[in-house]
Amino acid sequence: MIVAGRQTAFVFLIVTVALFYIFLEMARRGRRIPIRTFPAIAAIPEAIGRCAEMGKPLLYTSGYAMETLSNPDQGPQTLASISILSHVARLAVKAGVKLYYFTCIQDSLPLVEETLRTAYLEEGKPEEFDPLQIKYQAGQSPYLNAVLGFMQRERPAANILMGGFYYESVVMGEGGNTIGAMQIAGTANTHQMPFLIATCDYCLIAEELYAASANITQDPWVLGCLRGEDIMKIVILALLIVGFVISFTGTTFLIDVLKR
Amino acid sequence: MAEVVRRELVYVLTAVVVIIMIVDYFFAVPAISAIAGELNTWATVISTMALTLGAVNIIRVHSRNVRKRTPGVWYHSAWLIFIFAFVLLLGLTNINNPSANPIYKWIFDYSYVSLGQTWYAITGFYIASAAYRAFRARNIDAALLLIAGILVMLKNAPIGEVIWAQLPVLGGWFNDIGQMPAMRTFLIVAAFGLLAFGFRTLLGRERGFYGEVGGG
Amino acid sequence: MSQESIWDRLQRIDRRVIYWILFILLMIPFIRPLSLPVSIGPQSITFIEGLRKLKEGDVVVINISSGVSAWPECLPSLVAVSKVLIQQKAKIIFWTSFVDGHMTFEKIVEKVPEFKKLTYGVDYVHLGFYTGAEPAVAQLAKNIRSIFTTDYKGTPIDQLPIMKGVNSANDVKMVISSDTGDYCDYYIRQWRIPYGVPLAEIGIAMNFSAYQPHWQAGILFGVTAGARGGAELEKLIGAPGDATITMDSINTSHLLVIVAVILANLGYAATRRRK
Numbered sequence: 001m002i003v004a005g006r007q008t009a010f011v012f013l014i015v016t017v018a019l020f021y022i023f024l025e026m027a028r029r030g031r032r033i034p035i036r037t038f039p040a041i042a043a044i045p046e047a048i049g050r051c052a053e054m055g056k057p058l059l060y061t062s063g064y065a066m067e068t069l070s071n072p073d074q075g076p077q078t079l080a081s082i083s084i085l086s087h088v089a090r091l092a093v094k095a096g097v098k099l100y101y102f103t104c105i106q107d108s109l110p111l112v113e114e115t116l117r118t119a120y121l122e123e124g125k126p127e128e129f130d131p132l133q134i135k136y137q138a139g140q141s142p143y144l145n146a147v148l149g150f151m152q153r154e155r156p157a158a159n160i161l162m163g164g165f166y167y168e169s170v171v172m173g174e175g176g177n178t179i180g181a182m183q184i185a186g187t188a189n190t191h192q193m194p195f196l197i198a199t200c201d202y203c204l205i206a207e208e209l210y211a212a213s214a215n216i217t218q219d220p221w222v223l224g225c226l227r228g229e230d231i232m233k234i235v236i237l238a239l240l241i242v243g244f245v246i247s248f249t250g251t252t253f254l255i256d257v258l259k260r
Numbered sequence: 261m262a263e264v265v266r267r268e269l270v271y272v273l274t275a276v277v278v279i280i281m282i283v284d285y286f287f288a289v290p291a292i293s294a295i296a297g298e299l300n301t302w303a304t305v306i307s308t309m310a311l312t313l314g315a316v317n318i319i320r321v322h323s324r325n326v327r328k329r330t331p332g333v334w335y336h337s338a339w340l341i342f343i344f345a346f347v348l349l350l351g352l353t354n355i356n357n358p359s360a361n362p363i364y365k366w367i368f369d370y371s372y373v374s375l376g377q378t379w380y381a382i383t384g385f386y387i388a389s390a391a392y393r394a395f396r397a398r399n400i401d402a403a404l405l406l407i408a409g410i411l412v413m414l415k416n417a418p419i420g421e422v423i424w425a426q427l428p429v430l431g432g433w434f435n436d437i438g439q440m441p442a443m444r445t446f447l448i449v450a451a452f453g454l455l456a457f458g459f460r461t462l463l464g465r466e467r468g469f470y471g472e473v474g475g476g
Numbered sequence: 477m478s479q480e481s482i483w484d485r486l487q488r489i490d491r492r493v494i495y496w497i498l499f500i501l502l503m504i505p506f507i508r509p510l511s512l513p514v515s516i517g518p519q520s521i522t523f524i525e526g527l528r529k530l531k532e533g534d535v536v537v538i539n540i541s542s543g544v545s546a547w548p549e550c551l552p553s554l555v556a557v558s559k560v561l562i563q564q565k566a567k568i569i570f571w572t573s574f575v576d577g578h579m580t581f582e583k584i585v586e587k588v589p590e591f592k593k594l595t596y597g598v599d600y601v602h603l604g605f606y607t608g609a610e611p612a613v614a615q616l617a618k619n620i621r622s623i624f625t626t627d628y629k630g631t632p633i634d635q636l637p638i639m640k641g642v643n644s645a646n647d648v649k650m651v652i653s654s655d656t657g658d659y660c661d662y663y664i665r666q667w668r669i670p671y672g673v674p675l676a677e678i679g680i681a682m683n684f685s686a687y688q689p690h691w692q693a694g695i696l697f698g699v700t701a702g703a704r705g706g707a708e709l710e711k712l713i714g715a716p717g718d719a720t721i722t723m724d725s726i727n728t729s730h731l732l733v734i735v736a737v738i739l740a741n742l743g744y745a746a747t748r749r750r751k
Contacts (some may be wrong), residue, residue, distance in 0.1 A: 003288050004671070010286045016452070020459050063544040066657050070307050071609040073658045076457050106314030107307070132324060136317040141545060142377035166657065167383045167682070171351045174386040177393070178491070188453065190446045195387070198394035206446050207453025225456040232452055300615040301622055304608030311607075356630030359578060368579065373544045376576075380545035384729060388498050389491040392736040396744050406741070410734055416681070416704055417730040418512040418723055428515060436688065444689050 007260045019037035023231075024224035033223040037183055038183050039094050040202035041215045042089055049096040056170035058092055059156040060085055061102040061147060061172070062163030064140045069107045076141035076187050076210065078108055081163035083213040084186075088160060093128070095141065100150065101134045104143035109136060144168040148175045161185040161200065162209065165192045173199025186212065209250050271464035278462050318344065408434050483750075486743030494736060501732050505724030514723055519691055520708035523676055523698025524560065526650075532565035534641050534649035539663065540572035540580050541655035546680055550654045551580065552706030552719030553678040555587045557652055560713060562590045566649070567598040567638050571624065573659060577605060578628050580654075587717075597627070597636045604628035613662040617645040617671060644708070645671035654678035660687060664695055678705070 002010050029035050051058045062081035065074035085101070092099045101112055112134055120129035135150075137143040148171065150156070159176045161169065169185070169192040176183045177199055181189065185196040186204030197203045204212055207229070214222035243254045277299060283289065284296035322337035324330075330337075336411030347367060351358040359365050397403035415431025480488075503561060530536065538557070542550040542728065561568055570581050581602045585591045594600055603624040606612050615622050620643050626632050633639050645667050653660045660677045668675040674697050677687050681702030690696045700709060703726060706719030 002286050006286050013282075013286075013455075016455060017459060020456065066609065068307055068310070068607075068609055069305055070611065071658060073454075073661060075609075076454055079461075080457065104314075106312075106317070107310035109313055109317055111370045133319055134317070135321065136314050138314050138318065139376075140543075141376045144379055167380060170390055171383055171386045174390045177390075188450050190443060190450075190686050195390065199390050206447045207456075210453040219465065221463070222460060225460055229452045229456050231451065236448060297615060297618060297622070300608070300611040303611040304606070304615065304623065307608045307612075356626070357628070359582075367638060368576070372576070374581065376543060376545035377547065380548075385495050385498060388729070388733050388736070389494050391733050392489070392491075392740055395737045395740070397741050398744075406737065413730045413734060416701075417727045418514050419510075419727040419731060421515060422512055427670070432517070434686070436692075439685055440689060440692065443685055447689065 005259070010256050015235075019066040019228035019231050020225045021228075024221055027220035027224035027227075033220070033227050034213055035211070035218075035223055035226060038204060038208055038212060038215050040186060040208075041084075041212055043182075043184055043202045044160070045091060047160065047184055048091050048095050048097055051092075051157040052095040054157040056157035057098040057154055058088070058102055059100055059102065059147070059150060059154075059159045059181075060088060061159075061161055062105065062108070063165035064143065064168055065105055065164030067104050067106070067140070069105060069111075071164075071189075077145055077164040078105055079111075079254070080209050080212065081186075082108065083184065084160075084162050084216070085112065086115050086119055087216045089116050090123055091098070093120055093123040093125055099133060100154075101157070102143065102147050102150070103134070104137050104139060106136065106138070109134065140166065140168060143253065144171055147172055149187050151175050151179050151181070155179050156181055158182045158184070159258045161187075161196065162204070163187065164189055165196065170195035170199060176200075268464070271461075275462050275464075278458070315344075408438070479745075483743040483746035486739045487747070489736070489740075494732075498729060498732055501728035502556045502725045504728060505721075509721070510724045510727055512727060514704075514707045514711055515722065516711060517701075517705075519688075519699040519701075520705060520712060522691075523557075523700065526674060526676060526697035526707065527557065527560045527564065530561070530564040530566045530649060534611045535569060535638075535647060536650045536652065537569045537571065537648050539651060539653040539655070539659060540570060540577040541574060541653060541659035542580065542678075542680070543574045543629075543656070544576050544579055546656050547580070547583070548718070548722060549680045549702040549706070550656070550678050551587075552581060552703065552717055552722075553700045553709050554578070554580070554584050555707065555717060556656055556709035556713055556715065557678065558584055558585045558588045559590060559715060559738070562588065562594065569618075569638065569642070569648075570600070570602040571604075572605055573607065573609075575605060578602065581628075597631065598638055598716045599695045601636055601638050603633070605672065609658075610662040610666065613659070616667040617666050619644060645673050648673055650674045652676050652678060656680050656683070660690075660696075664690065668695060682693055 003240055023033070032120065034048040048058060059135070062078050062085075065078045069075040069078055089099055099116070101116070103109070103112065116133065117126070117129050120126050135146060137146045147168070151159070156179075159172070159181045161172055165187045166189070169187065173183060173196055174187065183200035184202045185200040188194055188206050188209050189195060193203070193205050196197065197205070211226055213219075215225050239254070246254055280292060280296055280299065284292045296310070319341065322340050325334045326339035326341065340446065347364070350361050350364040350367070353364075354360045359368070395406050395409065398410050411431040412429070412434050414423065415428040415435060420427040420431065503733075530611070538554070540554070558568065572578065572581065591600065603620075604627060606623050608615075612623055620639075621633060624633055624751045627636060651663055651667055651673055653663050655677070656679070660675070660679065660683075663675055667673045673696070676698035677683075677696050678700050679687060679702070681704065684699060684701035684705075686698045687696060691699045700706060703719045703722040706717075710717050710720050
């Protein structure tokens, strides 16, 4: 019934989803699921405070991300970035800091506009929202060009780079360093993590970007999912250890099962 | 009320599409495969249509600058709008093969290509200054990272072999074996993170990108 | 104001000085080539070995998911691979997910003189631009004609002899993906795993580490890493080209970065000891 070569993957999927659901229910019923603080998320209020003190704007950008939300690896990073944007926008509005959002992902524009508009509305300052705070440029190089130009002209006191970055990460990071901005970044693209870690003050790496919304909201549903993820990682680790031990016997039983 | 219905409709639609795609991937049900194929085609079409969203945003932003004569900016915006319209019209002169238009081809070959390559080349300079600034052996971990980085760089550049024949071997070890566990770990954890994110979105609990953040 | 020692200054070299030195060092090889030998990695060897297994008439897809800005890194490998495919008398279908992909195709045809002996539409074709990321790649695997109805010049696909009997992953012998992002992952998930189509990656240097696990696991039969990978392929096929020339600049730039980092750390160690 299940397509050959995908049976083990299906079992893994069911087990993972079941774990998510179990811990989700436990969290909903009041069981406390602790999550460590992400320094990058904890530094956001500090970054916004810096902007308020210096009277400078805040730059937020979510990377090239292949210029589309429909990309299965980059799209979720952009969506996670927009989740964090919601939190950042509310803090910025509260502090009276102007936030500028740069993007080259055209299909994210309605989401971003809605997110920012809602943030302003919920802080009781809907009249301060200007759709032109959202700057779109078509293409990776024009987008990078626009961000660097903004950094040089407006000298934002803080830059938040969250999302699916490509080569622009190191340029933006270093450009931000040139103007002395505080920089907070986050990406799940392994090839850009080193550059963001080297150039930014704080960085979310890999799945921390997806877990950031749990850190911000402390939503039990989200925390439950995270706990389920952690359990699955332990299962994978156990499989690795078992496979390593079995490999000395010369048998390929585990490999055959995993390939099924 | 309409707002709530609109948002819930988005999540219901998302859930339906996700279930169809998952069933199609794992079970070879012809009817579901046909629907999944259609949905894939729709996704491609929507993605193409989304290109116009960006164009609308550009025109909106820059035409406002021109209308308001924003100091220091309006003439750049006017130029952008002019070039936008000019290249669009040039492309429309031969919709199947715009490159057949020599002016269009010239703009692409000698302006777009050159500028794109220039910006990509800037990465090298920024990496050099970022490496100089960031690679400091402040502690044991940083020192080890620094040594590994230098060895990999010398493996990549043929001059490493000229300096010492074993340098590429050492750098190759880091590249081919040393970093492999870390890369595989990132692949696995990122996959679970994606799965959890998708699960939350499916249940309508990942609402942050729709402007709802509890607590704030 | 206390005077800065040489050790303090070593840690705070103006970045503009570094940029100028780098610029000059990058220019030197063009005036006086270094021509240092390039050793070949196993990923490039298996790449060429995989291409050599092709038989006459086998259909190969080259997916161009890298823009013109990535030409220095990806184009030499694309040129080298195209030469081998032509030597193996394979039929080549190009398609691209980048709006400037047709420029890369035209550049490849320009740089590979062997294309002049071939007939467009019979021996090779460029179907054009597609968008939609992984859903589009999945649809291409099932039904090419649901995405492409004409080639990039507007000729209906059914009028192209090369496309006769070719409509899905089952009809394609091999895929070569040149990308700067995630398209190789899509082809792994939608072509390689479900249909078993052999797949190789022409990538930029940044992506090499990410695709090493896949090559080691046998999912990819070859991976190239930017200009270095291109130089290795050129050496393997005995046709030095742009990537081989670029290696000289890579030598000088890497040396500068290493020297700058060492100087900064010398300064750091000296000032720390003083404190």
